Amino acid sequence: MTDIAIIGGGAAGAAVFGELLRRPNRQGTIHWITGCIAPGRGVAYASRDDRHLLNVRAAGMGLFADQKDDFLQHASRSLGQAQGGDFLPRRLFGEFIEAQVNAAMSEAHARGRRFQVHHAKALAIHRDTAERYRVELEQGEALVVNAAVLAIGALAPRTLKTVSAEALGSGAYVLDPWSMDEPAQAPRRIVVIGTGLTAVDTLISAATRWPNAELAAVSRHGLLPFRHPDRPVAPYPFxxxxxxxxxxxxxxxxxxxxxxxxxxxxxxxxxxxxxxxxxxxxxxxxxxxxxxxxxxxxxxxxxxxxASRHRTAPASAENIQALIESGRLHIHAARVLAVEGHGPLAMTVRSRATQLLSTIEADRVIQATGLDTAVAYARDPLLAQLLDDGLAIPDPLQLGVAAEPDGQLLDAEGRVQPGLYGIGSLLRGSLWECTAMPEIRAAAGRLAHMLDKPSEEQSEEAAAQ
Ligand SMILES: Cc1cc2nc3c(=O)[nH]c(=O)nc-3n(C[C@H](O)[C@H](O)[C@H](O)COP(=O)(O)OP(=O)(O)OC[C@H]3O[C@@H](n4cnc5c(N)ncnc54)[C@H](O)[C@@H]3O)c2cc1C
Structure with a gap:
């Protein structure tokens, strides 16, 4: 009997959960610990802003590795029509994930497959015996399982060291670009720290929300993501x-x-x-x-x-270009040395080109520095416990946790932890490119295959029947 806990309510958790539900009946219960009430969407697909586009064409998106066109079909039904080469709203992909998981749950339920969804956070994982883990949830619940999968995504944003406590406490510094409150007064000058994909969406939202605001974005190289071509291009022949x-x-x-x-x-x-x-x-x-x-x-x-690999949808790139050309948006290649004040904030930067210092004033500074996987500095209780207890160790380059390429975590002695796996951003140290859906869905399929292998006990039972 194999009981499995999948921890994390984003797209990666949904993919592993759904893959396991879709497999032939086995004994044991699959637990999905979502940590949230709208499971499946996670950070990326919870956006309700239809200007936030997928950065992968519709034909490349999906939840299950073997169902190539499902998202495209879902989008076509939902929008009336959609092409494989389109870059569609992220919201639509969130809806698709929910629909896929709900369908997999109904079908599994009809087959008598046992599963439970827990809308709680996992707080700790302890090794119970050599082959079992005890997963502790909020509100005192605990599950004993044979395998656990960490699908907890990237870490919650950490304040940059250069931001003063005063600036942070002022309300004018926004740490999480995806949950921005409405300021009492519309900001006139907004500075975004970062120029990657998160910054692009943040700038597009800010430009519409505050149509009179001047915008700036600062990063060391001042490089925006390159744009996808309008239509898919032929593969390189060699x-x-x-x-x-x-x-x-x-x-x-x-x-x-x-x-x-x-x-x-x-x-x-x-x-x-x-x-x-x-x-x-x-x-x-x-x-x-x-x-x-x-x-x-x-x-x-x-x-x-x-910038070359994680490109932006053409419409998003055009939006940004129009802002630059109209003079509303300035991109700075500079290092942020300090963010001070209590509103407006004063940001001291050193230009990459001239090495000169200058100050940029802003009513709002939004941190959009993208994926953080430096687990050693995380405030996340589950990760802290796993590191403290030696069940996981940071990757040597702070790119997540140390793991085998198949996702099995390594403990403080460097030994593989049988039955303890990771998927997605946490595995950047061992896989590097593992954060986008095409990689995540393939990894989820492989993981479900490994987790679903009949145990010796099951094989013996099957042989005896
Ligand atoms: C803004 C943005 C846009 C993106 N756009 C695309 C795109 O267009 N195409 C693409 O392929 N990729 C895109 N990505 C990459 C994206 O990382 C993946 O597609 C995917 O969403 C990652 O899902 P995840 O489940 O690994 O992480 P997340 O979405 O971060 O989900 C992790 C979940 O785990 C939960 N959790 C954390 N700790 C616990 C705990 N202790 N207990 C229980 N639950 C917990 C969190 O609350 C969260 O719900 C984008 C990423 C971002 C941030």
Whole structure:
């Protein structure tokens, strides 16, 4: 009998839960500990703002790895029509996840599959015996399971060290761009810290919500995500050769050389095809890098990789471009040295180009620095307990928890924890590219397959029947 707890009510948790529900009947109960009341949407798909678009085309999105067109069909029914190449609102994908999970639950229920959804947070996981874990939930409930999957997403945003306590307490500094309150007075100057995908959506929302506000965004390189082409482009004809050569490289520099050559190849179609074509080998490339090479990548390549790999939908890019061209939005390549004051706030920055210091004043500063996976600094009670008890350890580069590529967590002795798994952002240290739906749904399928393997006990029972 295998009882399984899936911890986390975002898309990754939904994918693992749904995959397990869809499998042939086994004994044991599947527990989904969602931590929230609208499970499935998580951070990314809870947005109600239809200008917040998916950054993956409709044809690439889905919850279950083997159901390729389900999201597109759902979107077509919902909108009247949709094409595989469209970038649709994130809200729609949230609705789709809910519908998929509800359908999987009804079908599993009809088959007599046992499952429970707990709208509570998991606070601790203890090893009960060598093969069982005790998962403690809010309000004193506890579950004893054979396996637990951490699908808790990225960490809650942490205030940047450069923000003074006064600024933080002023109400003018917004730590979480997805839950912004309405200020008493419409802000006239807004500064967003960050220029990645979260910052793009934050700027688009702020521009509409406060139509008279001047906007600025600051990041070290001042680089906005590149945009997707309007329509899908043909694959790079020599992608397989390129990927094989990349896998044979020893280190980041030779990899970069090969990628640059491919980007400049006159036989290529569009540079974005080359980057996308690396997707199937990205995790293996990362796995093949020693820690110091990974560090080299993080220091020198990450900023441009992120902008090239995690691109923005064309409509979002056009929105931002229009704001820049109208003079409403200024992008600064600068390091934030201090955010002070009690409203308006004064932000001291050092320009990347000139190294000169300057001050930007703002009625509102919004932190939109994206994914944080530095678990050692997390205030999350579950992670803190797992680290304190040695059931998990931080990845050496603070990119989540240390884990095997299949998601099994490593303990403080570096041993694999049988039955304790992670999925999604927490595994950045071992997989690097593991945060978007195409990777998450594939990982969920593999994980469900591993978790659903009949135990020896089940095999013996089956043999005896
Ligand atoms: C704004 C934004 C837009 C994105 N857009 C796209 C996109 O268009 N396409 C794409 O492929 N990817 C996109 N992504 C990437 C995104 O990370 C994944 O698609 C996916 O949503 C990740 O889901 P998750 O479940 O891993 O994490 P999350 O969405 O963060 O969900 C984690 C959940 O776990 C819960 N939780 C945390 N701790 C506990 C606990 N102790 N007990 C119980 N529950 C807990 C949280 O409350 C949360 O509900 C986007 C990400 C963001 C932030």
């Amino acid at each position: 992608q397989d050769d390129l990927n094989t050569a990349l896998l044979a490289c020893d280190g980041v520099l030779p990899m970069m050389r090969l990628v640059r050559q491919a980007l400049a190849d006159p036989a290529g179609t569009d540079w974005r095809a080359v980057i996308d074509g690396m997707r199937p080998v990205n995790a293996r490339l990362w796995e093949g890098l020693r820690v110091e090479k990974r560090l080299q990548f993080l220091r020198h390549v990450r900023w441009v990789w992120e």
